Amino acid sequence: MWHGSIRTPQIAEVAAYYGDGFFANNIFWPKEHYQQLIGLYRERYEHYGHGKADQAIVGLGGQFFMRKNSQDAVKEFRPYFDNAPVYGHGPSLEDFTSQTPLTVGSPQEVIEKTLTFREYFGDYQRQLFLIDHAGLPLKTVLEQLDLFGEEVLPVLRKEYAEKTPAHVPEPPTHAGRVAASLAAAGQSAAGQSATASHAGTQGGA
Numbered sequence: 001m002w003h004g005s006i007r008t009p010q011i012a013e014v015a016a017y018y019g020d021g022f023f024a025n026n027i028f029w030p031k032e033h034y035q036q037l038i039g040l041y042r043e044r045y046e047h048y049g050h051g052k053a054d055q056a057i058v059g060l061g062g063q064f065f066m067r068k069n070s071q072d073a074v075k076e077f078r079p080y081f082d083n084a085p086v087y088g089h090g091p092s093l094e095d096f097t098s099q100t101p102l103t104v105g106s107p108q109e110v111i112e113k114t115l116t117f118r119e120y121f122g123d124y125q126r127q128l129f130l131i132d133h134a135g136l137p138l139k140t141v142l143e144q145l146d147l148f149g150e151e152v153l154p155v156l157r158k159e160y161a162e163k164t165p166a167h168v169p170e171p172p173t174h175a176g177r178v179a180a181s182l183a184a185a186g187q188s189a190a191g192q193s194a195t196a197s198h199a200g201t202q203g204g205a
Helices: 009-018 031-047 070-082 093-099 107-121 138-163 174-204
Strands: 002-005 021-024 058-060 064-066 103-105
Touching (some): 002 009, 031 107, 058 107, 093 103
Parallel strands (some): 021 058
């Protein structure tokens, strides 16, 4: 279970109360905004007894546009950015990329900026990227996915695996949740069986 928020601190509180994951949008706002939301979630997660603050389950958004050469990326993406329904006709592309997580450039630039997220928000378990934004055609989106899978994802996985402390939990997965549920059900059934057996023994005596 993930509770997602763009700007609402109450959602961070609910996620912390239940010990669920908190997903911070991390797309349209400066990092300071999400530092406050994630910081609140981590503080309250520990308050409710689910673990230490740095063990809280955090997910982040992000967005990028890549080409092999950063100048080509900027030149190609600018017309889409300038006319996008959400951020078009507002801040310049340069201002927006400097103030938000949007990266427009080379694969290495995407890697470098994404790795700063850990510095700002602490260790986290999930990273999602918005790729089909600003009206990009399908062909371009698929090219972005190819570049990401070939040049960015392997590096990010390696870097995060090496830098994440042992006490920080693994990302939650469906398989993990199912296994935990089955284990809990098995323990409950075993406990009921032991209670019934004990009651039978007492009755026989």
